[in-house]
Amino acid sequence: MYVRSVTARVLLLATAWSAVALVVIALVISALYTKSSERAFTDLLRAQLYNVVNSITIGEDNSLAGNPQLGDLRFSQPETGWYWIVEPLGTFAATPLSSSSLGTSNIKVPSILNVPFNNRYERFYQATDAYGNRVLVAETEVVLDAEGRAARFRVTGNLNVVDEDVQGFTRSLYIALVVFGLGSLVVNGLAILFGLRPLDEARRALEKVRRGEAERLAGEFPREVQSLTVEMNALIDSNRRIVERARMQVGNLAHSLKTPLAVLLNEARLIDKDHGGVVRSQAEAMQSQVQSYLNRARIAAQRESMLARTEADAVLERLVRVMRRLNPDKTFELTASQPGLALGMEQQDVEETVGNLLENAARHAKSGVWLTVQPALAPEGVDPVRRNWIEIAVEDDGPGLNPDEIKEALKRGRRLDESKPGTGLGLSIVGEISSEYQGKFHLTRGRRGGLRAVLTLPGITKETA
Known part of the structure; x- marks a missing residue:
């Protein structure tokens, strides 16, 4: 339906745009925060992984030895999804080590073909532990001594932590944007009502010109409305100049014709072969003057025409x-x-x-x-x-x-x-x-x-x- 009120149109468009903008902003910020949380979670697991690597050595009895202290109680509480695991590789037949939170269970290791190592010889993959927790695994393989004995190191973190953090942030974000959107509607409505007041002032000034109470649109207007009043004043001045120019051109034409006509009248009395050239030259001068002023009038009439090319x-x-x-x-x-x-x-x-x-x-x-x-x-x-x-x-x-x-x-x-x-x-x-x-x-x-x-x-x- 066509809305005739400018205020209603602007308010409708502002409301629609604000709603779309807030939805897009919410989705973008939520996506960015999710990526940031996932990146921070990955960096945390990487740091804990190398803490475990630095804590494990080969003991005197050729067994794995060490007690990583990761500063997080979840690695000692069962079924939390936070584990560390050290497993010997190749011919190194030592007993694996793991955090007390893992108990007797283990985390399935995917093949290198499915999840290859990166250029830092690390790989990250998701898995599900024996208790149904969805975990992110950080893994690397390290040579432990000069004899080439190596072990696989893994540290896992519960992805529910990331999900809960993102959900909490998203709820807070949506509440804040809804409050901001409602406040913006109120402020936009007041701003539109106040901002369109100069149009009423311009209309009243134009009415004064139409009634003959003023010659031009007068008053202090905002920059956006000022351009309109300037164009209106230019149109009024242009109409006035057209009349003045017409009068001036008629006067100039009459003045330009005065002398050639006088010469023609004088020479006409004594016309003969010798004087014929004079009459002809003066007639040409008169024609040139007439044509010149007619050209000026034509330019004045056509200078705003879009057909001239x-x-x-x-x-x-x-x-x-x-x-x-x-x-x-x-x-x-x-x-x-x-x-x-x-x-x-x-x-x-x-x-x-x-x-x-x-x-x-x-x-x-x-x-x-x-x-x-x-x-x-x-x-x-x-x-x-x-x-x-x-x-x-x-x-x-x-x-x-x-x-x-x-x-x-x-x-x-x-x-x-x-x-x-x-x-x-x-x-x-x-x-x-x-x-x-x-x-x-x-x-x-x-x-x-x-x-x-x-x-x-x-x-x-x-x-x-």
Whole structure:
């Protein structure tokens, strides 16, 4: 059944997860404790085994002699499952020795093929004594003197000790986890109720914006809710900027058309063959201005569209080929650190931005221009989750610019080198287009001494890549 309450959903999921987690934790801890107890039990038997080995010698009458003191009364109490046994091997015909707890019974010895010795010449196996006790046997064989007489040494321990220890620990563990789980449910419920309160505050702030009582979502919100309020405020600001941009673009368009239209009106009075060229050039200028502002409007409308896609490799390779033909005296190198990168931009905008940078670099380069493409981090202040970002860098080996000259070069219409052809609008156009796509454009001095122009542009969104 669909649960409409966020609080109920979170509480249900938290309860289910806590229950599963506690069960898994109980099983894992119990298994680890069981292995640890078994390992400790084995180590205890090994220590007792070598205590017996160190206590047994061959007496003057060629018999086994010794009285191991293991410090445990269970080796002297009957039917406990705790025994030690020393048996002669081969031609050594001595009387076996054993603890008083074993009495007249014995423990069956499996063959070496079934239970082989390890690299320390020890072996461990389970057996059942004459009294029905399940025991773990630690066994080794030792040569006792220079004549090669040897004996088999065995020490056993009752496995019920391990089972009882593990069962007691498991009971205590389950009780503790149940108490902890119930307490966690209460704490989780209170924490969820308290933690979701900021959502109600955000809802009330949004209602104020809708009613016109506020322009933005205001208030102190937790980090998780803050991102939502930031996006909502960004959406409100974006709508406001769209209106302001539309007004500004209309004004710019009108201002840009004013002078060409005036010239056309004046020349129209005196139209003839000579003046026809002037009329034509001014008409072309007017068309260029109109197209420029229409492009800006198109970019503003499509910069968040997931349909805009341009394959970086194909476009950049085509631009480099054109530049090589136009500048045969200079080399142009294209390096892509990762093939198949796609820009979330219209192709003509990519060609205009990168083309302007290549043209500018070729104009000032001494011998070559280097174009590199690689993945990049999101520009500061831009959500890094929604998009991939791509860095395109154009570097030349020309004279370069100092920091003050870089600031001047980015201003619209400024030209630092009047000896070279150009309008001074190229870098400004690059900056405007990258800004419209929420990208970043900056100039630095390259490692070859010339200018290095770096564009950080949006790639295809991760949801559609």
